[in-house]
Amino acid sequence: MFTKKVILLGILQLVFVSLIVTIFLNLWNIDLRIPLNYQGDTLWFLVPIKGMIDNGWTYEIPQLSAPFSLSAAAFPSMTNLDWAIMKVISLFVEDAGTVLNLFWLFSIVLTAWSATLALWLLGMRSWLALGLGLLYSLLPSAFMRNTAHISLVYYCVPLLCLFAIHITRDSDYPHASTVRKIGYFAALAQGFNYIYFSFFAVLLFFFGSWIGYRRNRSWKPLHGAVLASGIIIISSALNLLPSYISWKKYGKPPNMEFKVPQEAEIYGLKLRKMLVPHEDNVVPIFSNWGKRDKSIPFPIENENTAARLGPFAALGLLLLLAVSLGLVRTDMVQELCIIKPIASLTLFSLLVTTVGGFGAIFNEIITPDIRCYNRFSVFIAFFSIAGLGIWLQTRLKLPSSQMQWKLVGGVVLIVFSLYDQLLHTHSLNSLRPNDEKSAYAEEQFVKLLEAKLSSGSSVFQLPITEFPGGMKERMFSYDHVRPYLWSSHLHWSWPSFSKRHRNWLAQVGNLEGEALAEALVLSKFSVVWVDRFGYGDNGDRMISKLIAAGANDILPDAHPRYVTLDLEPIAARLRQRWGVDEFKQRQVTLFDMPSIQWNDGFYSEEYSPNAGQKFRWSQAESMIEINNETDTTKSITLAFLVASVGRQGNLTVSTEKQKIVVPVKDEVTPVELPLVLEPNTTQKIKFKGDMERVPLPVGETRDLRFYFYLMGLHLR
Incomplete structure (x- = not known):
């Protein structure tokens, strides 16, 4: 099987891919330590890589989720084969950015190898399999997703x-x-x-x-x-x-149920985006088409734009659709018979993945976990390239006086498509100057901070952001990863991705100023890291309150975006005020507080800019669970504010042993419910409201009856 010809094809692909990506991505002129895309999801994908470098593997990362540890394995986005390859790379380089970049570049080579082998096994001539395998490995998807969607490398x-x-x-x-x-x-x-x-x-x-x-x-x-x-x-x-x-x-x-069925429509595949050429193509008709498509405000344009096929695969897709519709004969030559099943597989793929397709029905009836159906465009791309490649090869075999022109035409089409696809490297290259500038400044700032802190010190990151996702003001998702990437011996509070961490965060997340500083000191944090981009007022209010409480700016004016505040003066004051025993007791109380789990009947947490607080809507009936995971009995009070909008009624709050009825109206009503939790037990609290549904705009389908503010637990 692995003949000299196959080995030669592999060597040629390695050379061709290496030359092309080196030239078009200017690899000789960049710092590989900085990811080729230093923003968005790339930052999250760097987390397991750095965790692997620092700790041996990716599953547990003690440097994150302080004051605890991040169980990264809890996020079910495992790519163990990719990580194994990255592990080998990490034996030779020591930083996460270089490992990520080298893996992504190597994945292009792997894709070229597998595509060439697959096409050759389909009966394609070596030179054609080589050219089309190269074309497939350099799909627009490869460059548009790049390191930001590293889990979508498609070499298999x-x-x-x-x-x-x-x-x-x-x-x-x-x-x-x-x-x-x-x-x-x-x-x-x-x-x-x-x-x-x-x-x-x-x-x-x-x-x-x-x-x-x-x-x-x-x-x-x-x-x-x-x-x-x-x-x-x-x-x-x-x-x-x-x-x-x-x-x-x-x-x-918590928050693992963040996918919803309608996202199959939002992230579905669009035929228009698959066929459109690049707007910078030198051929006017293609350039005008691309620019026209980009100028029209089509709805729900998102990552589905990365499904673009390139001219060759787009033409192949049209050919296969024509075959499926019976517009093209495939029975003239024996070799063409294979095109019909390829066309059927392509049509099936399109019907599943397109907006409003069978994939959306699957999400509606079974599960919404697979939501971004546009990502399967790489399957359609292979079928399209293979189908058109087989059709071209068959045409070249037919006796004809125009054979040379057919050969030239096929080669020109491949080269032209490769050119059009590689235009996407321009956008990656355009990110480099700003990415490198940001990375260098952040690296320097973190190194200055580490020089002032002892090894193992914990840093609390503000503002608090959600995970997964978590955009806030000018902060993008996963921006809190940035300091961790350049850190060697500090622990960081982001992300909150466990029940224990979320419960702890519920105790400190709504605090400010002196109360926040005291809670952080008790939680063993040495420094507060403030990302000004996460605040509408540039973080001035939060920073001034912490400074008023006694925190010091460690690195004044060292970075335009970040501020780091030392909590040690506050810690010294608290130890002196409370003494050793009370200090430890307060720590135990903070860490061992029972947790609240929101169950059936509640909607996702929302934020009210007017009130400056988070709240949560409920249906007519709902339930929470309060978990005491310690070995001691807890006497607590469940406290919250409840209200409705334009509706009045009674809210019944009940446990197995008690029941209270609370009048609910537009103004918030404070409620306190005393509870006794036995060791390692869970107590269910049920809510039932008799008020009517809150009137909502057309298209809003939620059943909203009443909402809660500031629900929390307090020891008695």
Whole structure:
């Protein structure tokens, strides 16, 4: 199987990809320590990489989620195969940015290898498989997603597509046995990576087996699909096993139900975006098309723009759709017969992934966990490139006086498409100056801070942001990762991603000034880190209150965005005021406070700018659970404010042993409920309101009856 020809193709692909990405991304002129995209989701993907470098692997990161530790495995986005490759890279380089960049670049090479191999096994000539494999590895998706969506590297996809095509065929074609073995291997590899492509591969396998059965009247295709799908499912379960273990040990993290069915429409695939050329193309007709498309305010344009195929694959997609509609004959030559099942697989993929497609129905009826169906465009891209490549090769074999012109035309189309796809490197290159400037300034600031703090010191990060996500004012999601990336011996409070951390944060999150400073000192924090971008007033109010409480600016004017405040003067004052015993007792009280878990009937937490507080709406009936995970009995008071909007009624608050009735109106009503929690027990608190539903704008479907402010627990 691995003949000299295959090895030669692999070497040539390595050379071609290396030359192209080096030239078009100016790799000789950049600092590889800084990610090629130093913002957004890239920052989150750097977390497990740095955790792996600092701690050996990615699952537990003690440097984050202070005053505790981050169980990174609790976030079920495992890519263990990718991490294993990164681990090998990290043996030679020591910083997360370089590891991420080198892995992403190597993934392009891996994709070129797998695509070339898959196309060659489909019967394509070596030179054509080489060119089209290169084209596939450099899809617009690769550059538009880049390191920001590193989990979506697609080096397994060509082999998964190859196996899906194999299932539709009879098993007596050349290399059939090899293709089957490679398919099983690809299924195993994909199972240990991001769940998205694993999910879609299983769908393709079963649809392909139905085509195979219809064509061959044999159950063999189904047997192959079941075996390959079983391999993916088992390996995916093993891949996600650390998440299950983390959930078992620490409980399922809060806010994990952040995906909703309608996002299948928001992040669905758009045929228009797949076909459109780049707006900077030198050919006027393509340039005008691209610019016109970009100028029109089409709705829900987001990451689905990364599904662009490039001219060659776009033409291939149109060919396959024409075949599916019976507009193109595929029975003139034996080699063309394979195009029809490829076209069927493509049409199936499009019907599942498009806006309003079967994927949206799946999300509506079964689960919304797979929501960004545009990400499966790489499957359609492979089918499209393979289909058009086979059609071109067949045309070149037919006797004709125009053969040379056909050959030239095919090569020109490949080169032109490659040019159009590589235009996306410009946007990556344009980010570099600002990214490098930001990274250097942040690195220097963190090093100055570390020079003033002892090893292991904990830093509390403000403002408090949500996880996952967490945009606030001018802060982007995951901006709190930035200082951690350049830190060598500090602990950081972000993210809040466990029940224990969220419970602790509930005790300190609404505090300000002296009360906040005291709580942070009790929580063993030495410094407060303030990101001015997270505040409408540039953080001035928060900073001034902490300084008034006794905190000192450690590095005044050292960075225009960040301020670091030393809590040691406050800590010394508190130790002197309380003494050692009371200080420790207050620490125990803060860390061991029972937790509140919001259950059925409640909606997600919201923020009221007018009140400056968070609140949560409830349906007519709802419930919370209060968990005492300590070995001591807790006498507590559940306190909250409750109100409605334009509705009045009574709210019944009940436990197994007591019941109170509270009148609810527009103005907030304070409520206190005394409770006694036995060690390691959970107590359910039920709420039932008899007020009518709050009137809402057209299109708003929530059943809102009453809402809570400032729900918290206090020891008695």
